Amino acid sequence: GRKWNMWRYKEFLPVDESKKVSLNEGGTPFIKCNNLSKDLKVDLYVKVEGSNPTGSFKDRGMSVGVTKALEFNVDTVGCASTGNTSASLAAYAARAGLRCIVFLPAGKVALGKLAQAMFHGAQVLSIKDNFDKALEIVTKFALGGYLYLLNSVNPFRLEGQKTIAFEILEELNWESPDHIILPVGNAGNISAIWKGIKEFYESDFIDEKPCMIGIQAEGASPIVEAVKKQKLDIKPVKNPETVATAIRIGSPVNYPKALRAIYESNGTALSVSDEEILKAQRLLAKKEGIGVEPASAASIAGLIKLIDDGYLDHGERVVCVLTGHLLKDPKIAINACKKPLEVEPDFNLLKKIIG
Numbered sequence: 001g002r003k004w005n006m007w008r009y010k011e012f013l014p015v016d017e018s019k020k021v022s023l024n025e026g027g028t029p030f031i032k033c034n035n036l037s038k039d040l041k042v043d044l045y046v047k048v049e050g051s052n053p054t055g056s057f058k059d060r061g062m063s064v065g066v067t068k069a070l071e072f073n074v075d076t077v078g079c080a081s082t083g084n085t086s087a088s089l090a091a092y093a094a095r096a097g098l099r100c101i102v103f104l105p106a107g108k109v110a111l112g113k114l115a116q117a118m119f120h121g122a123q124v125l126s127i128k129d130n131f132d133k134a135l136e137i138v139t140k141f142a143l144g145g146y147l148y149l150l151n152s153v154n155p156f157r158l159e160g161q162k163t164i165a166f167e168i169l170e171e172l173n174w175e176s177p178d179h180i181i182l183p184v185g186n187a188g189n190i191s192a193i194w195k196g197i198k199e200f201y202e203s204d205f206i207d208e209k210p211c212m213i214g215i216q217a218e219g220a221s222p223i224v225e226a227v228k229k230q231k232l233d234i235k236p237v238k239n240p241e242t243v244a245t246a247i248r249i250g251s252p253v254n255y256p257k258a259l260r261a262i263y264e265s266n267g268t269a270l271s272v273s274d275e276e277i278l279k280a281q282r283l284l285a286k287k288e289g290i291g292v293e294p295a296s297a298a299s300i301a302g303l304i305k306l307i308d309d310g311y312l313d314h315g316e317r318v319v320c321v322l323t324g325h326l327l328k329d330p331k332i333a334i335n336a337c338k339k340p341l342e343v344e345p346d347f348n349l350l351k352k353i354i355g
């Protein structure tokens, strides 16, 4: 596999690297977006986490978390998930020979993610309620000793995901970007990345820290509401709704760490509409050739809004974390396009159509 993956930073990871459960996670593409940088007048880089083994950043956290599960001699791992966590846990659990039970919100999980969770052999329980309820249930099973919980409330998940920060800083030759922008759902990833930034700062690898900017969907933005009032607690959103089903979460389990990351880094949080998310998803695909699922495009939609609002100055260096691959949610991608014509294989007819 690729020589550079997240285990390059093994000294910062709380596991015995020789015992790791790994699919060569991390070491994902870090791409300068020249076209969008010109249009938006910022220095824009993207961290393409859709290039991980199961297509999202979750693999970094699951690699460490499942390695820990083996260390603790558990035989069953579990999670609630909007999709990507379950897809990743199912794959890493299969590799580790562990039983895997996942609790998903019925009818609200994108096709690619459901296919992965099922096909890698997880026991999939389709709960007739939302993610927050599913998380409540799986937590009861964990507390009852039925399974080892690997949602991002488990700190070992964040240990793996903090390597996103390490890779961004190394790629930028140890010069922090001005801002790191990413979508926020259960709020584990923004907490993990900020932890990584602080660890490299305390290790004297960098002498400046970026501001952390969390982006949420308008219908599911409890962190944004708390930041608006500079509060330390959140008011859960009872019925979160967004087309970006990955972040359709009303009660983020990591809100204390996420709010601290935003306040400590002098960052902010912003919500974007579903329309802005889908527009940004298409823009990224057509201008830079980078395909992401809707939740990941929220970071680009947030960037555009921050520039329009004058929050970001021209020329600032920004990294958007693109958390999941386009293929995770093929239905959304196809629905956004005109249905392809079905035509006879007739050269002259086709020549007319192609124009």
Ligand SMILES: Cc1ncc(COP(=O)(O)O)c(/C=C/C(=O)C(=O)O)c1O
Pocket (backbone or CB within 6 Å): 056, 080, 081, 082, 083, 084, 085, 086, 152, 183, 184, 185, 186, 187, 188, 189, 190, 246, 247, 293, 295, 296, 323, 324
């Ligand atoms: C593509 C994508 N982008 C962003 C997020 C938000 O990250 P967190 O703020 O750390 O939750 C998720 C989260 C997914 C789940 O929560 C799950 O899979 O259960 C995601 O899949």
